[in-house]
Every structure is written in structure tokens, then in C-alpha cells.
Amino acid sequence: MRLSDAERDEAIETLSEHVRTGRLDIDEYGTRSAKVTAARMRSELVPLFEDLPEPRPRVLRAAPVAPGRPQPPARRFGVGAVPIAAIVAVLLFFTVARGIWLVFLIPLAVALVFGARSR
Numbered sequence: 001m002r003l004s005d006a007e008r009d010e011a012i013e014t015l016s017e018h019v020r021t022g023r024l025d026i027d028e029y030g031t032r033s034a035k036v037t038a039a040r041m042r043s044e045l046v047p048l049f050e051d052l053p054e055p056r057p058r059v060l061r062a063a064p065v066a067p068g069r070p071q072p073p074a075r076r077f078g079v080g081a082v083p084i085a086a087i088v089a090v091l092l093f094f095t096v097a098r099g100i101w102l103v104f105l106i107p108l109a110v111a112l113v114f115g116a117r118s119r
Contacts, residue, residue, distance in 0.1 A: 081110050
């Protein structure tokens with residue numbers, strides 16, 4: 001997503017805060033602020049702040065999902081699939097499988113499958 005002037009100004013102000021706290025020196029601040037000024041996309045700001053702790057510009061915090069934009073099916077169903085798989089594993093353990101502990105690998109497998117699909 002493209003950056004606005006206000007978001008660039010906030011990023012530069014955040015870098016200034018890191019200079020005031022001693023995390024950045026003036027030369028590094030100059031280099032990073034020049035890159036912030038030239039940045040057009042949010043992704044261009046990520047490497048400039050990834051080695052710094054909070055504060056971070058708001059633009060780098062978790063971006064909300066755009067309204068009207070559907071989430072991928074793996075993400076929608078994956079949230080409920082792991083707890084359901086855990087319940088199924090417990091039921092199998094006490095009924096059909098009768099003490100076979102390997103049934104508890106089912107929730108792990110479901111989590112791995114849905115986790116890989118959501119990326």
C-alpha cells in the first residue's frame with residue numbers, strides 16, 4: 001500500500017525519538033530519514049524499523065483487512081479446525097482408539113495443513 005505524507009512524517013518523527021533515546025546516531029538517522037522520505041510503499045519502511053524496538057510508526061502495525069475483501073478459505077476455516085480436531089482426538093482416544101496416544105497428532109497435522117495454506 002502506498003504511503004501518505006502524514007505517514008512519512010510520522011515515520012521520521014519516530015526515528016527522531018530513537019535518536020533522542022540513543023538508539024540511533026545522527027548519521028544513521030540521516031540515512032534512514034532520507035530513505036523514509038523517498039519511500040513510496042509501506043514495505044519500504046519495514047527494513048528501516050525492523051532492528052528497532054517500540055515506538056514504531058502506526059503504518060507498520062498490523063494492517064486491518066480491507067472491508068469487503070474476503071479472507072482466504074484456509075484462514076476462515078483454520079481458526080475453528082484445530083479446536084475441532086482436538087475434540088475429535090480426545091473422543092477417539094477414549095472410545096475407538098482406546099488409549100492410542102497417536103490420535104493427539106491429528107490437531108497438530110490440522111494446524112500444519114491450515115497454517116501452510118493460509119500463507
